[in-house]
Every structure is written in structure tokens, then in C-alpha cells.
Amino acid sequence: MKKTKTVNQKVRSIDGKGIMMGRAAYTDDFAPKAALVIKVLRSPHAFARIKRIDKSKAEALPGVEIVLTHEDFPRNPFTRAGQGYPEPSPHDKFALDDHVRYVGDEIACVAAHDEKTAEAALKLIEVDYEVKEPVLDFEKAKGNESVIHAEESIHEMFPIGFDPEKNVAAAYHMEVDDVEKRLSESEVTIESSFYTQAQAHTALEPHTVNARIDYLNRLVIYSSTQTPFHVRRILSQALEIPLNRIRVIKPRVGGGFGGKQAIHGEMLAAMVTMKTKKPSRLTYTRKEVFEATYSRHPMRIDMRLGATKDGRITAIDCYGLSDTGAYGEHALTVFMVTGSKVLPLYNKVDAVRFHGDIVYTNRMSSGAFRGYGAVQGNYALESAIDMLAEKLGMDPLALRQKNMIAEGESSPIFEIMGEGTAGTAMNMESCKLDYCVKRGMELIGYKDKYPRQEIGKNKLRSVGMAIAMQGSGIPYIDMGAATIKLNDDGFYNLLVGATDIGQGSDTILAQIAAEELGVDVEKMVVYSSDTDLTPFDAGAYASSTTYVSGNAVWKAAKTMKERLIAEAARSLGVEPEDIEFQGTSFKNKKDDEELTLSDLSNTLFYNDDQKQLSVTESYYGTKSPPPFMAGFVEIEIDKETGEYEVIDYVSVVDCGVTINPKLAQGQIEGGVVQGLGMAMTEDVKIAANGKLITADFLNYKIPTGKDIRKLTTEFAESYEKSGPYGAKSVGEIGIDTPPAAIANAVYNALGVRIKSLPVTPEKILSALKEKNGKHHMMGMRSHDGRNL
């Protein structure tokens, strides 16, 4: 790799100071002061038909401007999922409907001059319900008598196995070779079911939107979204507003993690403003964020593995049942990622099958969440691999090293499975998984610490690990584009559709452009995600930005460089080949005459053959090179209470060249801690009537700064030829390994396998009790004589 000045160097984020200093940045900071305040009436029932709704009293309340119910919206089904078009999610949602399908589902909204009036008006809306029998157990959803979506006109955009009469939002099946046959021939097999829970994203900025009509009589939406262009498209379709009448602006976003890869308040704010011609604002309360946005898809995963006695994995069978909740957003695509970004880790199998159903239930909708199905699959597979290793009498690391994917290799799954459609064949041009595993072993001290050490009367320390892969964008589907514009005095604007949601994409994209054009990052003024002013980008999801948007920026910078060289040559009266490009200046190689970028740009603006230099380039992937990671955890666990603590989490990551090593580290560490939350404590719980129990931060515990003692993060030296400056994406991979690594560490400490997330002390204790009970019955002690 040639020496870089900006890329892969220590560069501070371009926006950190203004944010820390509290300058206006986020969506609500830009709401007009006079904006109407919107409040939403939400369903108290898990499933009901609205027989009658009377808003007259609410509308009569002084200070109330408008009340909207389902009668005020065109009856167009859509999906809130912000994805490529046509969407692989069923169109099964109406802006407001005469049915409510979970506790928290929207019934109506009020727009008033202040919050208190809006809240008071909500209480005056009269609703008569016909309460229906809800389906809350996703294992009983398929074919249940209670049909959650019986409405006409809902549909799939292309075949996804949509079968609403059976409560099936989507279904999938694929098989390579003959799995049953290979399993029956296998010398050693294991089989187990795993359950993963609903996890809440809890971005600290609640979902926020404001709307206004501008002086051109166009609808302008500010939204804390990950997908501004998809928001514009979906609003236009659902509300029948021509696309050219809508502008969506994404200001600074206070975290997304997939929870903002969808339409949330936008429909209501848009309609309020369209009808009243007045600005409006809607900020979800924290309770609404918990109750009525998204969670991760809960799943049951049945995993069967077969191997030869000497530890060659021959077959993997993976059946999944996924709970999409009330609406089928991201239903199929999340499910497919559970297979497509997990199973290729062990690519040397003779047969592999991945299949299952994604069912509707009457709980909040599931949706996109960092990892996007891969976390669920990883927990099941990487737990199962440890189980298989034990049965084989092998070290689990040795089993992985023998079977895992390596550089130059492929898997048939890549070609079979895409996101919603067929995939794309690819070879692993960059895969340093082997290094990641070895280096991780060193960093955690695996040899000395595996499986466990006694460190006191009741305390043990143990280690556990897992490997993971993810992707870099969605090939042939998601496009990103960038415009670079030269200004006088020789600085640039970089306009990107790419969506910075706090991950630092504005900074790393500026680095890529600045590197190619040989200027400091400060000379690259970034503006992102405004449907009027920036070129298109699918948005911040599927680990797209570094790879897809980054490649678009890189292409644009290269084209700009050519244009500059041509202009410099013309100005100096030589041929372009005679010009040596030095970023801030151009040298005539023949006579060493120099022209500065500043002079060239000033001349182009004011003096000679005046023109605006501006280039736009776009990029879509033709493959999705996976980042890889090995995650190792050391825990300290109390044998009596089952309570445990993370001593260190070691991540060794191959994401190609890191454009910004510190920001990449931030992506990994943030992902790891979010994954540890999922592994250890986080659990969206609903009561028997479908009401959310974990509706605030007191009941839904995310990790705090004192919960994880130490994170150790390193990057493998790796270069992805197809990526910008050798980079792959890094946004999701960090979250994948903690659930399995924790479960494996607990097993290595106490010999109990926890097969449902989160791995809580209660589950550990009851597993211990069961295990000891069995041992007593058989008059046995654990194999190494420990008193458990």
C-alpha cells in the first residue's frame, strides 16, 4: 500500500467540537418555535378493531389545531422499512388503520399549540374497540386462528413467501447438497435449539421529526433518520404527494443502530403540516421509543451440526423461526442474514441448509438492528461449535481453525443468498480471520486461562470466544453517490447522500476525498443527506458507508483530479502528462513552473475560461466483502450466585485498511458493548396482556461505564482490493460475537450451557441446579471432580 497522509492516520472527527459545545445540530434543534406539537394516541390493546372513533371533543379543545385518525389518510399500504426498492418487506402497514396490532400501535394524533394541550386532547378522543384475541407466543403464531393481517390490499412486492392468512410475513428455504443424508452419515452430530430475545436499540436521541411548508410550497421534513431518500420515497407513495414536492433533511442524528432505518413519526408530521399548512414537530417520549419503534427480531434457531471424528465439519442444518411482531419490516432480509452472514464462516461443509418462517405476532414490530440477524445466527452457531468441539474432544479453537473460511476461499451461500433475493458469488480477497484468532488468543492469554481458573473460594475466571463475519453493503442493490465541487481559493465541497448517524461517516468520507486530492481534511467541507442538495445514497445500513459511499467518494475525487490536471495543463500551456499533481499545486515537469490550486481555482472562477468544476460519481457494489472478527471474553463468575462480570473483551478485527483507526475502534467497541448488553442483561419484556414492561431505562438495563472493565481492540493488517484505499465496512461486526462468547465462557466456567439470551445469573443457577440434580441422581460428580 502506498503511503497515505490522511487515510489510516489519526484524524479527529470534523464535527466533534461543535457537538460538544452544544451547537444546534440535531433534528429538534431546528424545529420552528411556533411548530404545532404532535402527540400520538396509542393502543391499550394488543389486538383490536376500532369500531368507532370520535375526535370531535378533542378537536373542540382550545389550542388544538387538528386531530387525525385513519379516516384522514389515503388507504395505501406501505412498509416503514427503509430499504432498496421494490422493498423485500411486505406492504402491510397503513399510516393509521382501523385495526391496532400491538400495545402502542398508533390510533390517532393531535397537533396543538403546546404539549399540555396536545396531551389533554388525547384523553378526549373516544374510541370503541372490538378486542380480538392476540397472538403473543411466536411459536404458536403460524396457522393460529387469530389472523393478524386480514385486511385487503396488503401485498408483497415480489415473492417472499408472504402468507398473511397463516400469520407468515415471509419464508425462506435453501439447501446445498443433501443435508439429511450428510448428517445421517456423520460420525459425530450435535443438535440444539437456541432462543434470542428482543433487544431495544436505545439510541439516546429519541425518534424526532419536524415538518414545514417552505416558500416554494414544498413539504420540508427534518428527520432523525438513517435513510432520508427512502423516507422521501415512502412518504410520497403513502401520502400521495408527488416526490418533487418533498424535501427530506437529515441533520445530526443521535444514534441509530437500525432503529431509525424506517419511517416512524414522519407520516404523522407530514400529514399534520400538509393539512394545516403549519409547521409541526414530533419527538417520541422514551416510553414511545421503547414501546412503539422497533426491537431486534427474537428468534428460535434449531442448529444441527455433523462432523467426522477428526473434526471436519460436514454438514450444517439451520432452521429459524423469527418473530417480526405486528408488521413485517425487514422480516425476510434480517432472517436471510441470519444464514448468509453466519453459515459461510464454516465453508468446507459438504451440505448446508438454511430455512424457516418469519411470523407475525401482536407485539411491537421488529426491525433492523445492528448485526441484522447475524447476531442471532452467530450466537446459535458459535455456541453449537463449542458443543461439537466438546463432543469431539477437541479444543474449540482448534475446531474453528480447521474449518473456518480463509483468504482466497468462497462459499456457495454467497451466490445463493442475498438480501431478499439471490446473492453474488465472491471469493474472499481479504480474510485475516486466522490472524484474528491467533492474535486474540495471545491478547486474552488463552493458553493459560482456558477453560477456567479458580481465583478464590467461590470465584472462577474463564474465557470464551466466537468468530464472526458481516458484509460491506448490498451488492447490485444499494447505490451511493458523491459530488465534489471546487471553490475559489482552492477548497472543496463534498456532498454525499451517505448518512452520518454518529458513526463518523462525514469524517471518513472527507478523509478519502482529501487523501486523493492531496489536501487537508479542513479543505473538504462536507454536507450530507439532504434530498434536495446532495446526490442519492441508500443510507446508513448494511455496513454500506465506508465501502459503498466511500468508493463513490473515491471515484469522484479521482475524476476531480483528472479535471484539475487538465485545467492546470491548459493554464500552463502544456499537456496533462506534463503535470505533476501535488494536491495544493501543479508542477510543469518540464520547467518546474508551479501553479497553485488556489490560483487555478480563482482563475477558473473569475478570469479565464470561467467554469465551475464539479463532479458526481456513484458506486454500487458488485460484491460485499465481509469484515471478520474474533472476539474473546474473560469473565469472573461467582459459583454460588451465578453473577459474573466482564474482565476484558478482546476484539481482533479484519476490516481491511481502517480509514480512521480511532473511529473504527469506536465502531467496534460500541458494537461490542451493545452486544454485551444483549448477551448479559437486555431483554424487552411484555406482560401477558401484551403491555410492555421494559418501557424505561430503569427496567431496561443497558451497560453503563462501570459495567465493562476493559476493552482491548486491535485491527489485522489487511487490504481489500475492491474497497476505497483497501477498506471494508466496520459498522456492525462488533456486535456479533459477545452473545456466543459469553455463553461459551459461562460453560467453560461452570459446565452449563445457556441456550437463551440474555445469559442471566438466574438462568445459570437454575441450569446448575438441574445439572447437579442429575449428577446426584446418577451418583456422579462433574468430570473433573469439581463441586459445582
Place this chain on the structure above:
Amino acid sequence: MKIETVVNGHKRIFDITPDELLADTLKRYDYTSVRKGCDTTSCGVCTILVDGSPVPSCAYLTARAEGKEITTVEGIAEEAERLAEHFGDEGADQCGFCNPGIALSVHALKLSRKSFTEENLRHYLVGHLCRCSGYQSQIKAIQRYLGDAK
């Protein structure tokens, strides 16, 4: 009702309702840095200083601020800028929604002149949730900042 306070060193008269919360008042009076991440005093986003001590403004009645000195991050701009440099060096700044609140708690800590270990610091800041960073980079940046400030 009207109350008089000092915000960031300037005398301010706020016209409020008796049940108004300080987070809402400050936002209404254009202190844009004051934002909310919850409504159960659990996240730390809305932290401000009242007479030098960190307080969640989402649970503080504005009426109680009569005669008190309030500091928002706008009032410690230079300090915030320097802290941001350390955050930048450690890659600790992501979405930033938690940052102004943290800056104020750190500022209060600095004024107290107490010395802190990493573990103390992690406990001291436990009221500041951050969903992006994983915390370690923040803690490192804050330690550097406090070290520099001495």
C-alpha cells in the same frame, strides 16, 4: 410566573408556569445544548450545573432555580472545546448526544479538584449513558483532559 436566575454568568428572567421543568425552559430560551434522552432521570443527557453541581434538568423545577446560578455547556465553551479535542484524539466522539451533559459533569469534577482513578471516574459518570462509544474511549479522553487541566 417570573423567576430570576443567572445563566452562564448573565442575569435572566424566565416567564414560566409553576410546573415547568428546567430542561424545557432552557430549551425554550434557546439554550440548544440542553436536550432530553429520557423522562425518568436515567440518561444524563439533560445534565446542567446548578450552583456548580451536576443536576438532571429534566427533573428540576424551574421555579426552584430562583436566585441560582445555572451553567449550560454554552457557558463553558472553551473547556468544552478542549475536552472535544481529547475526545477526538481517542475516537470517543460518536453521535455526541451524550456529550454536552458529560462535559458539564467533567467540568464540575475539575472544579472540585479531586483526583480520580479510572474506576472512580467510571462510577462518577455512571449517570451518563452512552449507547455509541463503549465508554472506554470516553474515560481515556476525560482522564487526559483532567490530567492536562492540572
